[in-house]
Amino acid sequence: MTSLQYDLVLLGPTGYTGRFCADHIVQNHPTNLKWAIAGRSAAKMDPIAQELRALVPDRVQPGMKSFVMIPIFIAFFIAAFGLTQCTDVLEVQLNSAELDELAKKTKIIINCIGPYHKYSSPVVEACANNGTHYLDVTGETPWIKIMIDKYHDTAKNNGAIIIHSVGVESAPADMLAWALVKKVREDLSCNTREITSCIKEMKSSGASGGTLNTIISIFDWLPTSKLLKFTGPFSLAAGPSPKDIPRETILQKLLGARSVRDLGILTTSPNGMADMAIVYRSSTLMPEFYGKRFAFHQFLNVRNVFIGALVHVGMMVGLSLLLLPPVRWLLRKFIFAPGNGPSMQDSLNDHLEYHAVATADQQGPSPKRVFGKLTYQGSMYVYTGLLVAEAAMVILENEEKIKKVSRGGIVTTAALGQEFVDRLDQVGCRIETKVLEY
CATH class of the missing domain: 3.40.50.720 (NAD(P)-binding Rossmann-like Domain)
Structure with a gap:
């Protein structure tokens, strides 16, 4: 350029x-x-x-x-x-x-x-x-889908790197998954079969007015049929989904809760669909790195199955209520105005921690597994601001490499690679991975 x-x-x-x-x-x-x-x-x-x-x-x-x-x-x-x-x-x-x-x-x-x-x-x-x-820093998956359909090819042909969701949705999940895939490839010399990821802890002083207004306005913008169409885990994928993804049981679908080794009791995550859509776009844009059988799941860690079921059912009821215009009108009366949010004093003790386990794509009854952790201490909005600001510096300093890796167009934070991980580490967001020995 x-x-x-x-x-x-x-x-x-x-x-x-x-x-x-x-x-x-x-x-x-x-x-x-x-x-x-x-x-x-x-x-x-x-x-x-x-x-x-x-x-x-x-x-x-x-x-x-x-x-x-x-x-x-x-x-x-x-x-x-x-x-x-x-x-x-x-x-x-x-x-x-x-x-x-x-x-x-x-x-x-x-x-x-x-x-x-x-x-x-x-x-x-x-x-x-x-x-x-x-x-x-959007988390508006339906809008991202529309942007991909309209502008991905144009951006790619003109040499533009376009990355949506470079915030709490969905950079942490995307970069932790990328780091785990890298660890599996480097230490185990194979592809990754599956990653199960969860928000281990998210202590937040609350959402900003802009975030809350965005959530509500999406329900005003699109009819239910299109919302469902645009918010599936593969809605942003650049290629076909794996044919043999591990399926949920009927009980897991009904209650949301399940027990996962080394991660504990997990349930439906409020940003799970957005994170999964981004990670699956990463894996289908770079299948040679992730592997063609790669599967990803995003959850929320809870103390027990009962709480997990309550969270899941509560989220389903809440989303159903948002379909009703009077409910959306009422909510607007009680939220921050756009441009406002929790004070910095209220956000001093905010904390984010993701855990994830990757399973190697190996033959045999006990494939190797890799554990990953992402941590950040501070306001989630400060975190989002630094994520997108650091991503910009990675592109400015490594433009040609990112174009080669991502092939350009509308891509994901995973295309920023180790340079992004290294820059985030310097500003307090740490990603750690290790091969489990059992």
Whole structure:
């Protein structure tokens, strides 16, 4: 890719997750990074830009793009010798023509403007058409499916790397699965037959207004028939599903709970379908790495079978109630407004831990197994912000390698490989794997 005006543009810095992403960029990325912040209100972004400059005064400062009638784009860049470059003034509208112009100026766009099915299709289109790399933090599987159908081939042909769900949904599950497959391949010299993964612990101070509004708005957006069609485990797969996936028993389907060796009692996970869809896209995009018989399951760890059944039934009832418009209307009265969420003080003790076990694709009654663990201490929204910010740096530093591994187009975080694992380790997200000796 030729030299462009920006290395990175962050869309949506006034949102709850977008702000954490901007903070992480300022505090952790190279000081010569050429970047800008972009949004729909110059008045809202101006104080954020001032606060970002105050965090680390001697680094390259973000510019601002605004999607308003009389927007002002102010870019403050500090060159290698510490000199401030000129100020650009641009008028930008949130439409295809203006987004095309933006995409042509930058290597990668991080998009934190949601709900994505409402606002972000033109952003993906502009990136796909112009060969601009793109990242977001959506968990909206139906929308991702639509984006794949519309823009995967275009993005691939134009050299764009587009990765959705680079947040709590679904980067942790995807990267832990990738690390386990890598361990099986390196230590056991074979493919992976199956991975069972679970959220061992997720202590969170609560969901942001944007997250809750997105969940509700999806039910407003699509009829039930399409929701069911777009949310299966293979809804995003790039190839056929394995023909001999281990099946659930009738009791497991009814109650949700089951006991799994080395993982304990597991039940239906609230983000299980989203995570499974992403991991299966990873495995079908890279079948030579995962193996053609690869199977993946995502669950939630609970203390006992009774609690597991309650969680499963409660989730099924909750989802059924969300199909009713009056219930959605009532919920909107009690949730955070978009752009707001739990305070940092409330999030101090937040914690995330995933456990997973991979079974090698070996003959015999007792194939080898590999245990994996992912841990992070801190706010889940700070975590999402750093995930997408670090993913952007991996692409900027390893663009050609990722294109070769992923083959380009709409791919997954697994395409970022060991470089992503290494960067996450440096900012507090650790992934560990070991071969079990029994």
